[in-house]
Amino acid sequence: MKLFKGTKLYSILTGNCPVCQNESMYKESNPYIISRLFKMHERCSSCGTKYKIEPSFFYGAMYVSYPIGLIFAGIAFLLAYVVLDLSLTTTYIIIVIEMVLLLPVIIRLSRNIWINFFMNYKKIEKK
Numbered sequence: 001m002k003l004f005k006g007t008k009l010y011s012i013l014t015g016n017c018p019v020c021q022n023e024s025m026y027k028e029s030n031p032y033i034i035s036r037l038f039k040m041h042e043r044c045s046s047c048g049t050k051y052k053i054e055p056s057f058f059y060g061a062m063y064v065s066y067p068i069g070l071i072f073a074g075i076a077f078l079l080a081y082v083v084l085d086l087s088l089t090t091t092y093i094i095i096v097i098e099m100v101l102l103l104p105v106i107i108r109l110s111r112n113i114w115i116n117f118f119m120n121y122k123k124i125e126k127k
């Protein structure tokens with residue numbers, strides 16, 4: 001992962017601050033602890049970036065979660081229906097289960113991608 005430091009991909013995959021990438025935006029790094037899924041730090045303690053640019057800023061992440069969900073569903077469809085040659089009904093059930101299981105990951109990924117539309121990485125020396 002260190003290889004990608006300084007790229008948007010690094011911030012998107014790790015959930016780190018989009019500006020300095022020195023620490024996580026989230027209070028809980030594991031997205032499967034559902035009660036803390038949406039808990040984020042207000043500011044980055046390393047560079048002071050305010051994550052929630054405006055009220056309800058992260059509602060915009062919903063627009064991102066749709067294509068992300070489609071990509072995951074598409075991958076599951078190809079694996080189940082085309083590669084494993086399962087029936088359409090089985091494939092559908094697999095996709096539904098996959099969507100439910102991956103929801104926390106998709107939500108986090110969408111937020112990370114959304115905030116990276118608005119903020120860019122700046123190299124900041126660690127104190």
Ligand SMILES: [Zn+2]
Nearest residue numbers: 017020044047
């Ligand atoms: Zn930062």
